[in-house]
Amino acid sequence: xxxxxxxxxxxxxNPFLNLNYESALESLGSDYFDEVAAEExxxxxxxxxxxxxxxxxxxxxxxxKNEDFITAFGKFEGRKPFLALRxxxxxxxxxxxxxGDGRGFLYGQxxxxxxxxxxxxxxxxxxxxxxxxxxxxxxxxxxVREVLAAEAxxxxxxxxxxxxxxxxxxxxxxxxxxxxxxxxxxxxxxSRSHIRFGTFERLHYLQRPDLTKKLLDHVIEQYYPHLRGxxxxxxxxxxxxxxxVAELVAQWMAAGFCHAVLNTDNMSITGxxxxxxxxxxxxxxxxxxxxxYFDYYRRYCxxxxxxxxxxxxxxxxxxxxxVIDSTDMEVGLSRFGEYYQAEYRDLMLKKLGFEDxxxxxxxxxLELAIAFLHDSQIGYHxxxxxxxRTFSIxxxxxxxxxxxxxxxxxxxxxxxxxxxxxLLYHKILNNFDPDQIGQIAATLAKYNPETALLRPVIxxxxxxxxxxxxxxxxxxxxxxxxxxxxxxxxK
Ligand code: AMP
Ligand code: MG
Numbered sequence: 001x002x003x004x005x006x007x008x009x010x011x012x013x014n015p016f017l018n019l020n021y022e023s024a025l026e027s028l029g030s031d032y033f034d035e036v037a038a039e040e041x042x043x044x045x046x047x048x049x050x051x052x053x054x055x056x057x058x059x060x061x062x063x064x065k066n067e068d069f070i071t072a073f074g075k076f077e078g079r080k081p082f083l084a085l086r087x088x089x090x091x092x093x094x095x096x097x098x099x100g101d102g103r104g105f106l107y108g109q110x111x112x113x114x115x116x117x118x119x120x121x122x123x124x125x126x127x128x129x130x131x132x133x134x135x136x137x138x139x140x141x142x143x144v145r146e147v148l149a150a151e152a153x154x155x156x157x158x159x160x161x162x163x164x165x166x167x168x169x170x171x172x173x174x175x176x177x178x179x180x181x182x183x184x185x186x187x188x189x190x191s192r193s194h195i196r197f198g199t200f201e202r203l204h205y206l207q208r209p210d211l212t213k214k215l216l217d218h219v220i221e222q223y224y225p226h227l228r229g230x231x232x233x234x235x236x237x238x239x240x241x242x243x244x245v246a247e248l249v250a251q252w253m254a255a256g257f258c259h260a261v262l263n264t265d266n267m268s269i270t271g272x273x274x275x276x277x278x279x280x281x282x283x284x285x286x287x288x289x290x291x292x293y294f295d296y297y298r299r300y301c302x303x304x305x306x307x308x309x310x311x312x313x314x315x316x317x318x319x320x321x322x323v324i325d326s327t328d329m330e331v332g333l334s335r336f337g338e339y340y341q342a343e344y345r346d347l348m349l350k351k352l353g354f355e356d357x358x359x360x361x362x363x364x365x366l367e368l369a370i371a372f373l374h375d376s377q378i379g380y381h382x383x384x385x386x387x388x389r390t391f392s393i394x395x396x397x398x399x400x401x402x403x404x405x406x407x408x409x410x411x412x413x414x415x416x417x418x419x420x421x422x423l424l425y426h427k428i429l430n431n432f433d434p435d436q437i438g439q440i441a442a443t444l445a446k447y448n449p450e451t452a453l454l455r456p457v458i459x460x461x462x463x464x465x466x467x468x469x470x471x472x473x474x475x476x477x478x479x480x481x482x483x484x485x486x487x488x489x490x491k
Pocket of ligand 1: 135
């Protein structure tokens with residue numbers, strides 16, 4: 001067991017510098033990281049502050065000044081050390097031993113008001129020993145995209161990291177996938193942990209079972225504390241990780257989210273979703289939808305995500321064998337499908353209006369919905385948003401009235417599967433008491449936000465920023481993405 005010590009901090013009026021920092025990872029010793037310095041940027045313009053996260057840090061948004069964000073998370077004054085974390089990983093199936101934080105570092109670890117330990121990790125804070133040929137920077141558009149992804153996913157009930165701040169930093173960057181020169185930013189990501197599957201893969205590569213065990217003990221201590229002291233804590237940990245990852249991928253699938261780069265260095269050991277690069281939300285239900293233009297073989301396409309996560313968990317067994325019995329891990333992994341199906345079914349039935357999916361026609365209703373979403377290629381998010389918008393108690397009276405005031409019904413006209421789905425939905429509603437119908441409307445509204453973060457929406461927000469430095473559409477979009485999600489909590 002590791003004893004966390006309080007790390008260095010400057011006593012200052014800046015509330016971010018006076019948080020309850022713990023050097024949990026640092027106290028494991030220097031085998032896991034390198035100390036690095038932050039880039040000194042020519043400019044610091046605060047473009048995003050996530051006030052929704054401040055109460056969790058014990059801070060009052062009214063009291064925290066923009067300057068506090070800039071000093072701490074743009075100028076990086078008042079804190080050290082910054083730790084570039086070492087890791088390896090399978091990237092598109094190939095093992096890469098040249099990885100590690102190449103444009104970010106662990107800024108600090110904070111015990112939040114919920115009692116949990118959170119990482120503040122940077123993205124775009126300059127070069128490190130792992131930058132390889134890269135400049136260590138994050139484009140402003142990349143920062144904007146990650147802020148938006150995290151807020152949208154949070155609203156959709158996905159267990160995700162969030163962005164605490166984004167500061168524009170005044171550099172001109174050159175990128176193959178953006179019109180260049182392009183603007184720069186530095187972001188602070190608040191996540192459960194930046195320990196990745198690849199952090200363990202590196203220790204296996206280096207043949208250091210001692211370091212694997214030490215890190216695993218740390219992971220259990222901090223992120224699976226209920227397993228502390230259990231005789232079988234190692235297999236129990238792996239079994240729980242399988243469950244968390246299976247549920248996470250089910251959450252992505254229900255949300256219509258394609259992460260795009262499911263390399264093992266982008267998989268968190270806490271089962272939390274993070275690192276949003278070329279991601280996309282699916283325009284329509286298409287298992288082959290592929291978000292990254294460089295994913296030539298559709299390895300990480302939308303429909304492959306469950307099997308890729310399963311594979312990544314299987315590959316993680318290799319380094320964990322140093323501590324955990326292989327047979328036990330196989331038993332743990334064998335439950336992946338069951339966990340995945342249960343979470344996916346539960347979430348999709350909520351999207352269809354049913355908090356409680358214990359009714360006889362539930363599976364048939366879901367199967368029909370997926371079949372016509374696939375068949376018709378109508379908007380995935382649009383369909384659910386329209387269901388929520390047009391839902392009426394009249395749907396009980398006649399199947400022909402189900403969704404008949406929706407704009408998308410003409411697109412579905414003539415679809416036998418859709419007609420069957422309407423018939424079934426009508427029948428199910430009649431099995432509920434009239435006074436339960438309000439609950440269905442509320443469930444539809446809760447799980448189907450109006451605004452979807454489709455690519456054209458992001459591009460339009462970005463155009464306003466790029467062409468006129470107009471941040472209003474971005475701020476408006478964040479508000480819309482967050483709307484109505486107050487009681488959706490991460491598990
Ligand atoms: P990612 O695709 O963002 O998960 O990054 C994969 C690896 O490349 C990580 O080690 C990153 O830190 C590194 N990396 C990505 N972009 C840059 C960059 N602009 N400069 C330096 N390293 C980078
Ligand atoms: Mg990454």
